[in-house]
Amino acid sequence: MAWRELVTCALLGTERQAPSVAGDEDALGQVLGRLDEDDREGALLRAAGVVALWRRAGRRLADDPQSPPPPCEPDAAPGCGRLACQHLALLLQGHDSELLPEWLEALGAAGRRVPEEWLPALLDVGAKQTALRPALLPVLGRRGHWLARHNSDWSYAIGTIDETIWQTGRFEERLALLHQLRAFQPERGRELLAATWGEELVRHRREFILVLATGLNPADEPLLEIALDDRNSEVARAAADLLARLPQSRLSRELTARALRLLRFQPAGLLKRDRLEADLPEDEPVLRRDGITDPPSNVKLGEKAWRLSQIVAATPPATWCREWRRTPAEILAASRDCEWRHALLDGWVLATQRHRDADWAEALLPLHPDHATLTATLADVLPPARFEAYVLTLLREASGGGRASALVVLSHVERLWSVELSRAVLEQVRQRIRQDKQPDWWLASALRGFARWLPPEFSEEAAAGWPTESRQWSQWETAVNEFLDRLRFRRAMREAIAQ
Amino acid sequence: MLLLTTEQVIALAPDAASVKAARGLARPGKWPTVGQNDQALWGECKGSALYQVCVDPTEPAFKCTCPSRKFPCKHALGLLLFAATQPDVVSVGEPPVWLSEWLAKREQTARRKAARAGADSDLDPEQQAKRAAAKDKRVAERQRKVEIGLEELERWLRDLVRQGLAHAQQQSARYWDGMAERLWDAQARGLANWLRELASIPASGEGWGERLLAQLGSLYLLLEGHRRLDVLPEPLRADIRSRIGWSWQEADLPADAWLRDRWLLVGQRGYEEEQMRVRRSWLWSRHHDRLALVLDFAHQSQPMPPMAAPGSWLEAELGFFPSEYPQRALLRHAVAVEDQEMPTGLADGAALLDRYAAALARQPWLAVLPAAVAEALPVRRESDTWFLRDAAAKLLPCHPGFIETWRLLACSGGSPLTVFGEWNGQQFWPLSSWSDGQLTAF
Known part of the structure; x- marks a missing residue:
């Protein structure tokens, strides 16, 4: 019985074609032979039912023409328990998803890896959020790297670096490769980029050059010098910024020499204090090439003052201390009467960030108490101990301003706190509530963020001592409870991983 | 007490908004009092008022003093989620008065119901x-x-x-x-x-x-x-x-339809059909090596009847609907137990097809055949089509509706495992997999 013929007949309709249902001499044929062909519709439907069933029952599977990919080597590291997986499920569903990096880091610290069945979900998150990758990659285990090889969206997690991607991959894959190489083998990353630099599209050049900030080193200078001459001003500016971070670069040395000529330091005399004076630089093509161009529209400085600030910003700040034998604080004091002080301060702030100079950061911090983001950027330059000491000093200040800016700094800087700092901050918040002030919405929402940085084992102590009798307590209660819940969740999460 | 997992709690929710709200409530600060005993889980939840919530997770039954019309409400779900993720905080204790009242009332209702059922047979012949x-x-x-x-x-x-x-x-x-x-x-x-x-x-x-x-x-x-x-x-x-479309009630099934055994919940799948949510659960009988299909239904805003999570064991009676090839069954007297055994998978795809043909010969309208296939290797081929490659290097196509292919591949790691699922004559829908006795549900 030919199934094809039945299908053709059914497609056309029995009013156009009579079904031929005669079969072979086999058992199927005998069943079909009993059908009444005069009832065209009945014969077609019955034959279709019988033959379809016969075909369904007789189906065979196809051979696999390929050999399967090699299996994954077994993993020595253990996975994690059921409760830890429950927490992971909650985090992946968007409950406190900011805690996901912490969960991953805790897993890695415990010498464990992500259980197999959660790998696809986590690899998907990592594909979208590059920031998560440093925490994710170490806990993927062999299974995770093996799995990533099978899905091009997860190529960032393959584990071994496949350089052919640089020649054949999509832009996103190439960017991910460059990121990866710069983290572990910065020279190799630069070599690849230098080899194809002339052929890259403008918008790609811009993205690639930014990646060089990772693993930046003096050997990058020749490529950055080429980028400095790029037709695209954004590429050139990005290159100038990177060169300014390399103290030994031609750009940095030349601009430092120029800065030393522009600034004149007069040491204190018999009756006079230290004084600092500055000349304004003229517009010169050499300066333009080194990224000292026209001020962006949002800058309040004049053209020349802007140029001065940019030249100072390209000078390693330690230069001044060495040259004038003064501490940063003394230099800042000396600049007080300088006509171009604002330009100098802007330059010093940027230079401090570029060179992560903690001494200068400490000296600059008190000058900008009201500028929250700037304060936070400078505080972030400080190493942990000095950072905490600085914030604690602010918190213990008699004036409300110091305490307020401490809280602002803490809400901007992403770092774990010591018990001492945690205690001081909570005391500060409790005091605010006790003072019977109108609830401070900003602080109420910052509190939720603080829960990420306190030590989780502090959660019990943190729960005690809240001024629940205060008149304003009801306004604060929700925020405080959310803060405590989050802290407890972090503790539960860490304990579950350790089990 | 048997607490539900996060996934099970989410499955109970009437809609996505309830899950979201419940997640917000799954934290200690929301629960000034919370506790459990072997019968129930209870707590007082701080919302716009203080609500008294109790849940019997085994049935599950819910009770909350909030005015929400959703069932179960976000407070009940929040309490369950909280217990799933921070079980330590929910300590065992003496139930408060309001809980005892609820439990007593439920017991009363259950007794009345039993009495009514008994009364039925006491009716006079007329x-x-x-x-x-x-x-x-x-x-x-x-x-x-x-x-x-x-x-x-x-x-x-x-x-x-x-x-x-x-x-x-x-x-x-x-x-x-x-x-x-x-x-x-x-x-x-x-x-x-x-x-x-x-x-x-x-x-x-x-x-x-x-x-x-x-x-x-x-x-x-x-x-x-x-x-x-x-x-x-x-x-x-x-x-x-x-x-x-005729179906069987518990009372219609003959006594010999019931099979008492230890059952492994070996696979589960949910979908929507005609404004109804449907859940298919496959249970494997440890001593009789039989598979039973339990179907549960719920209207959009109603909770699904509870069911243990895949991988768990039940001591229960299953009543099979009469059939030439019995599959569909009703579940009763289920108690959670611990056990280890796993069903032995069929040797290869050909064995699956043979069993399917034999089943069709008895019941030609069979929708799917449930089976575990041993030594199955998930493989991905052109245009994102997936197969299970069996021990004889034959390809069993995966159902295109099965979306957890990557999780299956992650579990296999390129080594064969036993995959349990439904074969519809054309495609295989994996519902769980295991190797070394560790079951993963999809």
């Missing part, structure tokens, strides 16, 4: 006869409706093939829906759903005519079978009636 007569009348009434529906379906089918499938392909959705609705009204709901499935075939691309004809033929054979119901053996008669 009343019993009356009830039986009323039931017979209802059945006869339905039978009549179904027969009218079936006659109309037969005419419709014959018209369809007279005019040709190509003509049917030109018709709007109304063409199929109309017939499905009439079958629904005729209380032939199994056929109504079958017809709705057929409606998608004409737009399913290459080979649609062949697929449609195979289904129409099978449907027509069912009508033929129904016409000759009297001369067919009983189990097959039951199969035909089941496929049309």
